């Protein structure tokens with residue numbers, strides 16, 4: 001089974017990860033400890049009992065793949081490098097890092113770069 005790395009676990013990243021989970025050996029890499037359902041945050045401020053329902057740990061997201069907490073510092077044709085220095089290789093890298101991150105800004109360059117043709121996606 002091919003290895004996929006999904007960087008970022010916001011709304012886009014979690015949706016993609018759940019779609020990729022059945023068909024890839026998937027690793028989701030996310031800097032934060034848990035997904036925060038922003039759109040329900042204001043309601044949760046008024047009703048604090050809802051807080052447990054809007055903060056969702058990543059370890060419950062995937063059925064087959066695994067979630068890794070870490071900051072991706074570089075992306076290449078081979079895979080990704082974490083700020084810790086660890087490297088993970090993959091056949092497919094999906095960047096779902098939201099707006100304004102250095103990784104997302106570099107995505108277009110990477111996707112059209114001189115490396116081998118690879119499936120990719122950026123959000």
Ligand SMILES: Cc1cc2nc3c(=O)[nH]c(=O)nc-3n(C[C@H](O)[C@H](O)[C@H](O)COP(=O)(O)OP(=O)(O)OC[C@H]3O[C@@H](n4cnc5c(N)ncnc54)[C@H](O)[C@@H]3O)c2cc1C
Nearest residue numbers: 008009010011012013030031032038039070071072097098
């Ligand atoms: C309080 C609040 C309320 C909102 N309400 C609404 C609303 O009602 N309706 C609406 O349409 N929008 C709303 N938004 C905006 C909405 O949350 C964003 O549009 C949405 O989060 C974008 O999703 P995304 O997955 O593209 O990016 P993000 O949610 O930004 O997710 C990106 C993820 O990638 C991770 N990441 C980034 N870089 C790295 C890296 N190098 N290594 C590892 N992980 C990385 C981040 O930690 C983050 O979890 C709200 C936002 C906030 C803050």
